[in-house]
Amino acid sequence: MTLTSRQMGQLVKVSLGEEKADLAIINGTLLNVYTGELLPDHGVAIKGERIAYVGKDVGHSIGPETEVIDAAGKTLVPGFIESHLHPDNYYTVYEFLRYCMRGGTTTVVAEWRDVFAHLGYRGIIEYLKSATNQPIKLLAVVPSIEPGSTAAEANIVSVQELRQLLMRHDVLGLGETFWQYVTQGDERVFELFAETLASRKKLFGHASGARNNKLVAYLASGISSCHESTTVEEALEKLRLGIYVLARQGEVRSDLEAISAIRHEGINLRRLVLVSDGVTPKHLVHNGHMEFLVQKAINLGFDPVVAIQMATINAAECLSLDSVIGGIAPGKYADIVVIPDIGTIRAEYVVSNGRVIARDGNLLVRPRKHNFPGWFLRNINLPGKLEAADFAVIVEGPHSEVTVRVIDQVTDLVTRDVRVTMPVSGGEVKVDVSKDILKVAVIDPRRQPGRMFVGLIRGFKMTRGAFATSRPRDSSNIVVVGADEGDMALAVNRIAETMGGIVVCADGKILAELPLPIAGSLTDMPLEAVAQRLDDIQQEVASLGSPFADSHLALVYLTCFAVPFLRISVDGLVDIRESKPVDFIVQD
């Protein structure tokens, strides 16, 4: 991403008018994100991927072959930067880019956790191939240790693998590491951290809920940003401790509104950055990507200049990339968005790496499609078809009842641990739809194929059928919830057949599904179709009784050890407060 000597020579010549620009934008009002000024009658001359000239006197760089965009009455702002995104959100890079490119996003820092969890180091290397040579800059951070991740559950990057990855110019550092690892003094984490810092790269943070001493201790390890602030107080505490606060407005949480009152604190906001963390296919199709966040910040009352800085120069500084992106200045990548005015974030032109890639919401340049190798596509390997009996909850001994630990899904994300005394019938604990006690199972399709754990769950309120997914969060297994064991088997078998996916079924029939054959969690289906399929799935699960606004989100978080309190793995139940396994049967 750094200038070559040949580029330097060209840029200097174009800037001096000795050679002519490939592309020029003239007569615009330029937002100077460095000074915060709006400068009228400004032009930009572009040679190759880079900006050669910025100023009032662009005419001398324009020749007969120069493509000219007249931006009279328009405003020029830098391309938007997404500093923290998990973009393995059903879609491949190709489909993601088709949407995010239109709105003015020109750089994305991706943390491909699913791909890494499912396929490990070689999976990430392959996926990075799909991200290179695209019309916008797709950079990456290496997924760190996830809460609850073990060799049996997910891949953990080794120090050697990390070192290799950090040598890449498109790898900026280590992805979010939950604060508890640091405060508990996990040596594995410190080794990954030290390796990252020694490579002069970044440690992304995840300080959800950490305050005071614990937050300070966490940040003492060298963390430079966190996207988990949910209040002004939390954001302010982190800014004071010298890190970048990535204000989140996205799929999992939308904290921006709560944080937005920070603009009244009278402090410098140069370390406040807009990120989405994740965007759903539907959101991408309907609202776009970073342009939505910037507009949202403006609508919430941020000065438009500040809002745009939060998605451009602030982000670039946070990533230590301000020498190449984040502002419209000589030598930088020519990433420029032409908008009607500073308060209206609607891209009329998107220039990325010196090319006009979109105009008025239409793509002029296609992203590059990547052909994934077979091993990337076919990696769900259950030993045989599952049957209803595989989902039996067996109780040893002659008991008539047993007290078990049930996952109580109290919100779509939060669970708690409840003890329920259940009858034992024929040596088994059965589903009790009348009490909303359903079965939940985790099945390993890769490392020890077929290994599984079956437990009980309350809150899904399904009265029949089953609901399964091959992309649970922070895990590479298959998770299924069901009111009927036959349907649970059917759902999982169907996922095995499509090499990944989400399936809703009832009464032996598949009601809705989204096959995810790429790494068991992605599809190259067009994003509109994915959004429609997800809507269909939600509707069918709701028709089975699920009360959740996003039932699949509730399903995938069952394996996420970052959210309280009781979670499930292929080895059984885990209490998040203690980070340790707990018994399913507590008394028999």
Added chain:
Amino acid sequence: MTLTSRQMGQLVKVSLGEEKADLAIINGTLLNVYTGELLPDHGVAIKGERIAYVGKDVGHSIGPETEVIDAAGKTLVPGFIESHLHPDNYYTVYEFLRYCMRGGTTTVVAEWRDVFAHLGYRGIIEYLKSATNQPIKLLAVVPSIEPGSTAAEANIVSVQELRQLLMRHDVLGLGETFWQYVTQGDERVFELFAETLASRKKLFGHASGARNNKLVAYLASGISSCHESTTVEEALEKLRLGIYVLARQGEVRSDLEAISAIRHEGINLRRLVLVSDGVTPKHLVHNGHMEFLVQKAINLGFDPVVAIQMATINAAECLSLDSVIGGIAPGKYADIVVIPDIGTIRAEYVVSNGRVIARDGNLLVRPRKHNFPGWFLRNINLPGKLEAADFAVIVEGPHSEVTVRVIDQVTDLVTRDVRVTMPVSGGEVKVDVSKDILKVAVIDPRRQPGRMFVGLIRGFKMTRGAFATSRPRDSSNIVVVGADEGDMALAVNRIAETMGGIVVCADGKILAELPLPIAGSLTDMPLEAVAQRLDDIQQEVASLGSPFADSHLALVYLTCFAVPFLRISVDGLVDIRESKPVDFIVQD
């Protein structure tokens, strides 16, 4: 400079109170340079070189072995950073540190141009050894190509040497490169630039006088800072172009006052940084270093918070070192200055790398002395003693007069080209004290020892004697000006004898001198003595007639191709406007 995993573990434990701090500062008002706030009742806990904890609740990190500084009523600010200094200003690292450490400077970015010019790559490597393991952080940039520098005049770093140097953690990039090289498309410079950027390191700028297209073209090469702004307009133009403006207040120029009105522009000043560029021994002894600049900025009307940010966080960000220095935050180096209040920059305590190195202006920790090897000390090698006849200006042919190009010293720095018709007597042009026409000579003591050029100069107004130095600017030669050829020979012979130095003599006697035996341009004499010797030299040269406030400055700049107009080298005269040699005899 990055955290090790062991350090991380310690810092976390101290921050949580599980282990105790080595040093703690309590009850202070903390200047938070990230937010710009003054936070009362704050404490800092330090473990080893680093800050473990910052906040109101430092007590839990204090144990019986913890050294405690009570800062009640005092203000804590980060250690000051000097981002651009040529510290080979007579003094060695040891003497420099003795003074700069007292006032709160805890990081210095040095560009050792003299050492490099005289001794090349191995000289820099040796000098970097003298800078490591010191009580404060001495970092470096590699001297770039100097105007007028040729293989015969000075060392030019090769791409291979640069690559080796950039691999060092204490080398931050390539030093100032004059803009004309870039706008003229010098391939050597582009290669050095590309190598530096590819190492993710910085290009320091020198855009003196460049405006508009030429400035934009220069910056398109990837330059990220410049210390040559002399007006608000110049500073603003550079800030808008996305680089850091290093406002200079130092030995060669003091631009800060002129630039200070920029605070009324209503723009963000986060990319404005205080630098000295150079400080004289006298200034160091009497005024100190960065504390003087910060106080000066405050006295000029900058908000004290902004003034301190200009020497701390802004500088750290400019250098991409804000992950380790520039603010008082967990994980950062414990570089802290305790001052009476935010407007009074007088260090009561200086903490550097976690140690109290100075208190109330007294050093508590000595810098480390370096033993330079013989080749570093003995590198002035004239083939024999010079005699008066060696300084003859011979005119071939039977002329009774000749028109020659005379260096007309119009200010202490600026010269111009004047043509003077001089009588030829016995085949020679002689000094004419009545018309202030003296002789000036450059002698090569290293590469082609004894090679020399003798010309004429006007403006020094010396009526007798000679004045010589072995540390002319951007050159590794000896320069001498004189009214008497015998004294010129004596002065140069004395320099050869002391292996470098500055000598004033008259009537066959040495009036004042400063031997500079280290690399021919430095001494380990105590700084007070150096300052006194320089005063004596100035006084003696003045007594011989010199009108300059700093006669040695005028002498050393005779070889500096960065300042207009007529300069001198061992090959003859050089016209700076054309960057080419010009004839001494223009008509005979």
